[in-house]
Amino acid sequence: MPRSPDSYHDPVLLRECVDALVRGPGLYVDGTLGGGGHSMAILRALENGGWLEGSLLVGIDQDDEALHEAGTRLAAYSGSAVAVKGNFQDITRLASREALQKGMEPRARGILLDLGVSSRQIDRAERGFSYMQKGPLDMRMDSSAPTTAADLLNEADERELATIFFRYGEEPRSRAIARAVVAARMKLGRLSSTEELSDIVRSVVHGRQPAIRSLSRVFQALRISVNRELDVLHRVLEDGVSLLGAGGRMAVISYHSLEDRIVKQYFAAQSKSDWGPKGVGLREPLSRGVLVPVTRKAVVASEDEVRVNPRSRSAKLRVAEKTGGVQ
Numbered sequence: 001m002p003r004s005p006d007s008y009h010d011p012v013l014l015r016e017c018v019d020a021l022v023r024g025p026g027l028y029v030d031g032t033l034g035g036g037g038h039s040m041a042i043l044r045a046l047e048n049g050g051w052l053e054g055s056l057l058v059g060i061d062q063d064d065e066a067l068h069e070a071g072t073r074l075a076a077y078s079g080s081a082v083a084v085k086g087n088f089q090d091i092t093r094l095a096s097r098e099a100l101q102k103g104m105e106p107r108a109r110g111i112l113l114d115l116g117v118s119s120r121q122i123d124r125a126e127r128g129f130s131y132m133q134k135g136p137l138d139m140r141m142d143s144s145a146p147t148t149a150a151d152l153l154n155e156a157d158e159r160e161l162a163t164i165f166f167r168y169g170e171e172p173r174s175r176a177i178a179r180a181v182v183a184a185r186m187k188l189g190r191l192s193s194t195e196e197l198s199d200i201v202r203s204v205v206h207g208r209q210p211a212i213r214s215l216s217r218v219f220q221a222l223r224i225s226v227n228r229e230l231d232v233l234h235r236v237l238e239d240g241v242s243l244l245g246a247g248g249r250m251a252v253i254s255y256h257s258l259e260d261r262i263v264k265q266y267f268a269a270q271s272k273s274d275w276g277p278k279g280v281g282l283r284e285p286l287s288r289g290v291l292v293p294v295t296r297k298a299v300v301a302s303e304d305e306v307r308v309n310p311r312s313r314s315a316k317l318r319v320a321e322k323t324g325g326v327q
């Protein structure tokens, strides 16, 4: 069943996220509010458990349209939910401010990060995220951010561009595509449309492999670079863990291997105790891990979900719990 054209975004792994996160009243933070699908499900679960009183859901997004959409939906739970504009790299500051205003301890019981862009952002040609639509080379999730994809493409030198395509898109033809971008901007002047970039990529990969894969990798790479997605992911993981109360849980859904690797490695590193150098034979570790993995392996969408929502095909959910027992 295709996605309804009216729907802003079909939330992925919804039941799995809610079941892992909602286990009692407290502060819940959705760092990627989007259309509010996950947030609404968290609020409903709190309501069904009789935990709405004593709870606050803080939804954060850097996209004004998302805030407008989700803000309207969350209004049904006013008093228990608030939508806040910001980057999730500032999760502790943003969520603590809202919690303290409500007279709550700034200690989160649950944090959700559903990474990347929403279906609405991709569907809107004027946002420039999709190679399937003609639009400006923008790709900013936060439209007030200073650097667009066009700025990067026109100002970075050939080496920087090749590094972006390779590092963030794992594109095997990264150097040839970077060379073609530089040649095209010398010929055309400033590159400004998704169509121009698509033509450049097609001209390089033509006849070698399906162009669609390279298009998807190059557009992903630019988007990651414009929004500094991997940098802010590192930051939110650290900041988020410090915001969690004892027994609180963090759930992260990622959509490509670069993100998933960061989450997996961070959760693993934070789950390890430090026993000092080998052979010292300590009775107690120097420091104990601050997280316990809840999901040993990443949770993926069922075949049924993938059929209904193809976007869920690449989703991987990982959940970890802060040590120290239930709040």
Ligand SMILES: C[S@@+](CC[C@H](N)C(=O)[O-])C[C@H]1O[C@@H](n2cnc3c(N)ncnc32)[C@H](O)[C@@H]1O
Residues within 6 Å of the ligand: 009, 010, 011, 012, 031, 032, 033, 034, 035, 036, 037, 038, 039, 060, 061, 062, 063, 066, 086, 087, 088, 089, 114, 115, 116, 117, 118, 119, 141, 232
């Ligand atoms: C996959 S969508 C989330 C969809 C949401 N879970 C739902 O059910 O509708 C990701 C959202 O997170 C936002 N986002 C991505 N990175 C962000 C960041 N660093 N800070 C704040 N918002 C971010 C995007 O603007 C987008 O609206």
